[in-house]
Amino acid sequence: MKIPVSIEQLAFYECLGSETRLRIIDYLRQEPHNIKDLAEKLQFSSAIITKHIQKLEEAGIVQTENVPGIRGVQKRCSLKLTQVELQFQEPPVTEEVSTLAAAGDTCSIPIGQYVDYQVTPTCGLASRDKLIGIVDDPRYFSDPEHVKAGHLWFASGYVEYRLPNYSVATEQLSSLCISLEVCSEAPGFQEDWPSDITFSLNGKELLTWTCPGDFGDKKGRYSPAWWTEKSTQYGLLKTLLVTHEGTFLDGVRMSDFSVHEISIESNQDIRLRIASLPSARHPGGVSLFGRGFGNYDQDIEVTWEYQ
Structure with a gap:
């Protein structure tokens, strides 16, 4: 290991x-x-x-x-x-991640543009300007303004996104790279609050990563001035890479799941699910950050490579 x-x-x-x-x-x-x-x-x-x-x-x-x-x-x-x-330096695969980020088809998916969800309190959404609806009321995840969210959080459940598939009939997906800012979700915030966060593609589990905490010790670099300092402020930037060799998280191989197992046709989207499962050893929730929140001014960044 x-x-x-x-x-x-x-x-x-x-x-x-x-x-x-x-x-x-x-x-x-x-x-x-x-x-x-x-x-x-x-x-x-x-x-x-x-x-x-x-x-x-x-x-x-x-x-x-x-x-x-x-x-x-x-x-x-x-x-x-x-x-x-013990790994003091990132393995060479991180160079592949950097290369992928600069090549192939790319897109940014705002974190509020999920297509499905199931969440339990504590939960909520915020745009750059205001809270969206009422905090800890899951019904507001269906509010039309949810697409404007730059920050969302939930104690248990999932949000699911559709990633566009730009391949044509003669092409096959050779790699998929996903970058996002994420952390646990505790009431208010708590640095020591581990959470097992599970990432899935098209209903198949990629990996489960244990986030060490819900971070609020200092203001998020890009969080708006109105955002209360008593709440979660920022997450960790994580990069998932799926290749022929398996699935990597920040350059570390995490599972055998390969790009061949993403069953899609040229006209089908890819479903990305981010979940905190009630059955997990550390069911500590999920906080996601997009543009205008957290320490990284980005949404969910996706890069595809085809062959």
């Missing part, structure tokens, strides 16, 4: 900064243990060990399962990772 050295992986690195958690890893390296065994070995209460295990599990280092025990059900813990590779 490859782990980029970045703020987005802070939870992973924090786990390795605890002597107790490193000792837990050392015990689990030898064999799986239940919570009670670890508590006795480390001379801590089961409650404290449980909290450490939760941290390790959230970072993807440890996995747990409930198994029958002498007195009811026990939680057995084992190592999920065998090794990791």
Whole structure:
């Protein structure tokens, strides 16, 4: 597994900064243990060990399962990772992303121009000039003015966009690059608010990325003056690239999903869905930023390559 050295992986690195958690890893390296065994070995209460295990599990280092025990059900813990590779620099594929951004068919899709949605509060929309409708009322996602939104947010659910397909009958899609500004959604804002955000194309899941938080520590570079400082201010710029080799996020290969699996004809659009699933480990919502909001003055930027 490859782990980029970045703020987005802070939870992973924090786990390795605890002597107790490193000792837990050392015990689990030898064999799986239940919570009670670890508590006795480390001379801590089961409650404290449980909290450490939760941290390790959230970072993807440890996995747990409930198994029958002498007195009811026990939680057995084992190592999920065998090794990791730290990436201090972006791999060469990021150069391909830059090349794609300068070539092929491109378009900008305003974040308010979604074609389908299903959202739950906290939720809302804002244009450069005002809030659109009433905050935390999902019905206003159907308001005709939603197309003017430069910022939208929801605690659970999805928004779906249609990406135009400019190919002709003799061409096949060889790569698709999508760039957007996004983060989690907490009431107000909360820097430590992880959210598993899932991206899908034509109903097929591309990848799930865990955003570390909902950012509001400082004013968004492009956010309008009227936007309250007590709310989410900006997100992280993420670039998804789908090629023949698989799907990449910011240059890191995330899944085997290849461009061949995007089943489209020359006259069919591509559906992009951005979701926070209630069943996710971190169901922390989604905040999207377009032109006039956040730290990057852009909408959802899409680049296609055909062959």
